[in-house]
Amino acid sequence: MALEVPSELEKEIDDRITHYPVSRRSAVLPVLHALQHHFGFISEDSVEWAAAKLELEPIKVLEVVTFYPGFRQSAPGKYHIRVCRTLSCAMAGSYELMDSICKKAEIDRSGVTHHDPIAVSNDGKFSIEFAECLASCGTGPVCLVEDDFHEAVTDVDALLSQYK
């Protein structure tokens, strides 16, 4: 099943590729970002499509997808949450924050592994994973919900209620 990429998205991707006049391969990350942003994750079809677009063997794209924690190979929830796990945030309570979000959003993280770090809520509304240092160590605990950054998160109800 070929990937259906809307023409507007393809135009955005073609424009991104022009930022790399020396090597099309350099555009692997931006092309994957654009695809993930639109489709929610990187499917096998997305890998094939990106490879064809950049005139690469699909393995050259797949090896990038599997390396970088920023790319997902399975569908997240409607809103994807990344909670900072690293030292300063952990000292400020990020593990507790993770637990309370999971409890509130009904997410079961018992099955997560290094290679499959994302857990999705029962209703598919939220998904969550730990992220390593989000570089806001002075305002922990912090998290990203989609592209929104939240600092000193103490009120989980207030956090989640922003997302309908």
Place this chain on the structure above:
Amino acid sequence: MSQIKYIAGKEPHANETRVIFKNVDRESWDPSIETYLQDGGYDQQKKAFQMEPGEITAEVKTAGLRGRGGAGFPAGLKWSFLPPNNDKPVYLICNADESEPGTFKDRYIIHQDPHQLIEGMAISCFAVGANLAYIYIREEFPEGAQILETAIAEAHRKGFLGKDILGTGFELEIYVHRGAGAYICGEETGLIESLEGKRPYPRIKPPYFPAAMGLYLCPTIVNNVETLCHVKHIIGMGGENWSKTGTPNNTGTRILCVSGDVEKPGYFEVQVGKVTLGELINDMCGGLKAGRKLKAVIPGGSSAKVLRADETFKLGKDDDAKEISIWDIPMDFDTLAACGSMAGSGGVIIMDDSRSMSWVINNLNNFYAHESCGQCTPCREGSLWMKKITDRVVAGKAAPSDIDQLDAVARNIDGRTICAFGEAASWPTESFVAKFRDELIADTNPELEDAFVNAEALTAAANLK
């Protein structure tokens, strides 16, 4: 600078010297080019573009600017490693992959003062002869990437980027390149591989010194966000004048980011070496939390070796030698190195007596195990082994001799890898074992000592919950 007003409650501390952070938390300030231009923005670029490129590099050398990303390497010297009589294109990359745990300075420059970075980059590109530059920004700064792209478009429209800039005939394009969540991309050769569209496996040096063989195997300069911003101010003040701030060989200002167990964590721009750790904690961060005592400090990002609160440090040689406490350490490159740690990225993590050192080192070992790129065996395997051992320590399932094992694993990574991640991953463990050995051992269970040769102990270990 006394006329500048800052947002109420976010005023700089009296010990600060705001240069790079002049506009951070400034009242009625926004990241638009109009605001920047009204404040004298791009004047230094105009000045620099009247100079010879070599003169700019000379000013940066005179200033003594040392890289603010972690290694503290002199920036002017780095630039002068570009091969003479080079006929290949030269590239400049801004390393905005800010991801050293404890560090949160570039975030504020990018979000609040993006044109300062673009101006610093334009001047630096002119100095090194780069017509194409990238800002490699971590994926977790989506808003920052957007702000930078807007700022680049504005600078383009005003003629500070593009073709024939300011009538000099010099051409420059800057593009924003987003990473994808990997700490190793902060290592400059890993970053270059990533920018080439590959897994970010660092390259071996020699021969792959970026200045000689970097992006697309062409001469490439990679500098940190804060470092590139300083170039603008060096041109504005002149290298000689700029070098009068800070202390000898540790010139200029730098941003210290404080997190952990203090009343008021935050960012502070100080003259390098003019503020001691004690002043930073007590005067600038409001001291420790009520009733708590200082236990440990990681002074330069999580990779820096930990300092114990009751340690003393011998500084200087022979007759000039003196002994100082942790409170009296001036926060500069050379002193922190002499104290056996490093100034690194400026991320200062404070831990009080409520913290378990086993828990802390385990948190960091989880980070390094997750972030090892896997290219070199000692690091790929060792970082995971260190995590597994400290996982056991915090779970009460380790034997006392595991602490020696932990130390041995760390020492077998250090110095045996292609890039400095090996040191970054092993120094925390080496220093925590050296300085908090008794505490780590106290968290182990002596009954498990013979677990692997004694069936009874093995069963006991398996049954521990």
